[in-house]
Amino acid sequence: MAFGAFGATVTATPAEPAIRRRSRVALFLLLPGILYLALFFLAPLLSLVITSFQAPVEFGDIGQYQTAFRWENYTTVIGTYAPHILRSFAFAATATVAALLFGFPLAYFIGVTLRRFPLLQALALTLVIAPFFISFLLRTLAWKQLLSDEGWFVSALHGLQLLPPGEHVTGTAFSVVFGLTYNFIPFMTLPIYTSLERLDLRYVEAGGDLYATPVSTFFRVTVPLAAPGIVSGALLTFIPAAGDYINASRDFLGGTETAMIGNVIEANFLVLQNYPAAAALSLVLMVAVLVPVSVYVLRSGTDDLL
Amino acid sequence: MTAFSRWFGRYALWIYSVLAFVFLLVPIAYTIVYSFNDSRRSNIVWRGFTLDNWTQVCNSQGVCEAFANSLVVGIAATVLATALGTMIAVALVRFRFPFRNSTTLLLFLPMATPEVVLGAGLAAEFLTAGVQKGIVTVILAHTMFCISFVVVTVRARVASLDPALEEAGRDLYGSPAQVFARITFPLLLPGIVAAALLSFALSFDDFIITNFNSGSFVTFPKYVYTAAARGIPAEANVIASAVFVIAIVFVVVSQLSAAARRKRLARLS
Numbered sequence: 001m002a003f004g005a006f007g008a009t010v011t012a013t014p015a016e017p018a019i020r021r022r023s024r025v026a027l028f029l030l031l032p033g034i035l036y037l038a039l040f041f042l043a044p045l046l047s048l049v050i051t052s053f054q055a056p057v058e059f060g061d062i063g064q065y066q067t068a069f070r071w072e073n074y075t076t077v078i079g080t081y082a083p084h085i086l087r088s089f090a091f092a093a094t095a096t097v098a099a100l101l102f103g104f105p106l107a108y109f110i111g112v113t114l115r116r117f118p119l120l121q122a123l124a125l126t127l128v129i130a131p132f133f134i135s136f137l138l139r140t141l142a143w144k145q146l147l148s149d150e151g152w153f154v155s156a157l158h159g160l161q162l163l164p165p166g167e168h169v170t171g172t173a174f175s176v177v178f179g180l181t182y183n184f185i186p187f188m189t190l191p192i193y194t195s196l197e198r199l200d201l202r203y204v205e206a207g208g209d210l211y212a213t214p215v216s217t218f219f220r221v222t223v224p225l226a227a228p229g230i231v232s233g234a235l236l237t238f239i240p241a242a243g244d245y246i247n248a249s250r251d252f253l254g255g256t257e258t259a260m261i262g263n264v265i266e267a268n269f270l271v272l273q274n275y276p277a278a279a280a281l282s283l284v285l286m287v288a289v290l291v292p293v294s295v296y297v298l299r300s301g302t303d304d305l306l
Numbered sequence: 307m308t309a310f311s312r313w314f315g316r317y318a319l320w321i322y323s324v325l326a327f328v329f330l331l332v333p334i335a336y337t338i339v340y341s342f343n344d345s346r347r348s349n350i351v352w353r354g355f356t357l358d359n360w361t362q363v364c365n366s367q368g369v370c371e372a373f374a375n376s377l378v379v380g381i382a383a384t385v386l387a388t389a390l391g392t393m394i395a396v397a398l399v400r401f402r403f404p405f406r407n408s409t410t411l412l413l414f415l416p417m418a419t420p421e422v423v424l425g426a427g428l429a430a431e432f433l434t435a436g437v438q439k440g441i442v443t444v445i446l447a448h449t450m451f452c453i454s455f456v457v458v459t460v461r462a463r464v465a466s467l468d469p470a471l472e473e474a475g476r477d478l479y480g481s482p483a484q485v486f487a488r489i490t491f492p493l494l495l496p497g498i499v500a501a502a503l504l505s506f507a508l509s510f511d512d513f514i515i516t517n518f519n520s521g522s523f524v525t526f527p528k529y530v531y532t533a534a535a536r537g538i539p540a541e542a543n544v545i546a547s548a549v550f551v552i553a554i555v556f557v558v559v560s561q562l563s564a565a566a567r568r569k570r571l572a573r574l575s
Contacts, residue, residue, distance in 0.1 A: 023401070023403060025401070026397045026400075026401035026403045027403075028393075029393040029394065029396055029397035029401075030393070030394055030397045030403070030409065032390055032393065033390035033391060033393060033394040033453055033457075034394070034409065034412065036390055036449070036450065036453065037412055037413070037416070037450065037453065038412075040428065040431075040446055040447070040449075040450040041412075041415070041416050041424070041427075041450055042412075043431055044424070044427030044428045044430065044431045045423075045427050047427060047430040047431040047433075047434055048423070048426065048427045048430050050430075050434070051430045051433075051434070102326065105319060105322055105323070105326075106322075106323055106326050108319070109319050109320070109322070109323040110323075113319055113320070113323075118565065119565065122561045122565070124323070124327070126554070126557055126558065126561070127327045127330060127331065128327075128330065129557075130330065130331065130334060130550075130554065131330055131333070131334065132507065132511075133507075133549065133550045133553035133554060134333070134334045134337055134546055134547075134549075134550045135337075135511060135526070135527060135530060135546040135549075136511050136513065136527070137513060137527050137530040137531055137534070138333075138337050138530060138538070138542065138543065138546045139333040139334065139337060140333075141530070141534060141538060142332075142333035142334075142336040142337050142340075143333055145336065145350060146332065146333070146336060148350075150350075150351075182330075182333075185330065235418070239418060239419075239420055240420065240421065242420060243420025243421055243422040243423065243514075244421075244514075245422065245514070246513065246514070246531075251531075251534040251535050252534065261422075262420075262422045262514075265422050265426055266422070266517070266518075269426055269429060269518065270517070270518065275430065275433065278426055279426065279430055282422060282423045282426045282427065283423075285420055285422065285423055286419065286420070286423045289418070289419070289420055290418075293418045297411070297414070302407040302410045302411055302414075303410070305410050305411070305413075305414040306398075306410060306413060306414060306454075306457060306458050306461055
């Protein structure tokens with residue numbers, strides 16, 4: 001204690017120890033959180049790698065595995081679950097495009113049209129994030145009821161003969177993609193809004209002054225300026241959508257033919273206790289998602305990541 | 307006809323946006339309306355208005371326990387993640403240190419990883435380590451995915467902080483601890499509060515990671531998932547509706563007070 005009080009007066013004069021003390025402060029601030037992420041983010045990824053190569057214990061019970069190097073685990077899961085993997089990416093990509101088409105005009109409306117009305121703008125933003133405040137599972141179940149055979153939507157489709165009798169909406173690929181789109185619309189709309197909110201309208205006027213049609217001004221001025229928001233929004237929609245298993249679950253919007261990679265991972269891990277298969281599939285999903293993510297990281301640079 | 311099409315062209319975006327907002331609110335309205343349904347077992351068909359679900363929320367087996375569990379997990383994970391994340395955010399803005407880029411990447415990756423992968427990874431780790439799944443593993447998992455969001459939120463606040471204010475504190479012979487407690491911390495507080503609220507919201511609504519790491523421990527989303535197969539009781543709608551109303555009131559009040567503060571500042575300058 002006495003040394004501490006004494007030391008403080010001494011170290012204040014030379015600059016060198018002061019810098020060292022500052023870096024000790026940085027270490028103290030960083031270390032707990034970094035260790036936490038090493039233990040509960042990096043180590044789990046490593047556990048997945050180890051588990052994915054494991055082999056069943058000979059004459060062992062279900063769910064008993066030992067360390068091994070079975071590459072076949074990967075070829076087996078990719079062979080068995082290829083339809084689920086492809087379906088996941090197709091559903092996620094479709095939902096991303098649908099959310100972009102839905103969210104872009106909305107983001108433009110909030111970011112540009114409502115600029116002159118700050119209170120309305122704040123209200124509109126609150127409405128966009130409002131779905132976050134009601135349980136994810138309950139709002140998906142609400143759509144299940146609304147799109148069910150007894151609901152007015154399906155009755156209307158039957159009445160207009162747009163849907164053949166005996167056909168359903170829930171349990172189809174359409175309802176799963178619909179649910180994914182609905183649930184991730186805020187993730188798409190908010191980043192685009194952030195880009196468009198800063199859009200300098202003089203650039204758009206310049207397009208018109210240079211005799212560009214509104215359509216070509218839109219695609220050659222507005223869209224490129226909103227590109228950072230579109231890219232963030234697409235990643236924030238695609239990544240969670242590709243791994244989601246709520247919407248595609250049979251108790252929610254899915255059916256027998258809509259299972260995605262997340263459903264297969266859940267079933268293998270929690271029901272079948274086939275941990276190596278679940279781990280291998282998780283890593284396949286992780287690697288597939290890392291491709292667009294690394295492109296994003298390389299283009300934006302690590303300083304602008306957070 | 308031309309007058310109509312001109313009017314439509316002018317207001318098309320307004321019309322579209324109003325319809326889009328209605329669309330976004332449809333399942334919320336459905337959930338709230340059905341919290342007043344006089345349902346006996348399954349809450350699918352409308353059978354009349356009642357307040358019983360609201361006055362006797364805990365009558366339905368397990369709903370209130372699950373809700374209480376979610377509150378405990380949410381508070382614990384929020385405290386842990388906010389503390390760890392705030393420290394990292396201050397270090398990222400204020401200090402130069404080796405492996406800075408790797409640190410940023412390590413903080414970014416959990417946000418870019420699908421939740422199933424995070425959930426299955428933690429479950430594989432707990433399985434290998436022989437850790438029993440329960441409330442502790444759920445809190446550990448939630449803290450992990452909240453840290454990065456805390457860093458992002460608080461970092462923005464630290465970056466916008468005027469260093470001159472802290473310098474003034476030091477010029478007036480404030481010790482580093484005093485400068486932090488009287489100047490830095492109060493100025494960071496709005497960012498820290500926002501980060502804590504975000505963490506709580508993320509933890510409270512998480513299902514995927516929880517499902518992999520909870521064992522027989524039931525949170526509110528897990529209760530809903532399990533009940534979905536046999537029919538959700540209206541009491542679950544009551545809890546979700548109440549949480550929704552509280553959250554919306556919170557957001558609106560904070561936005562109005564921010565607007566009032568902006569107006570006051572504008573009048574001063």
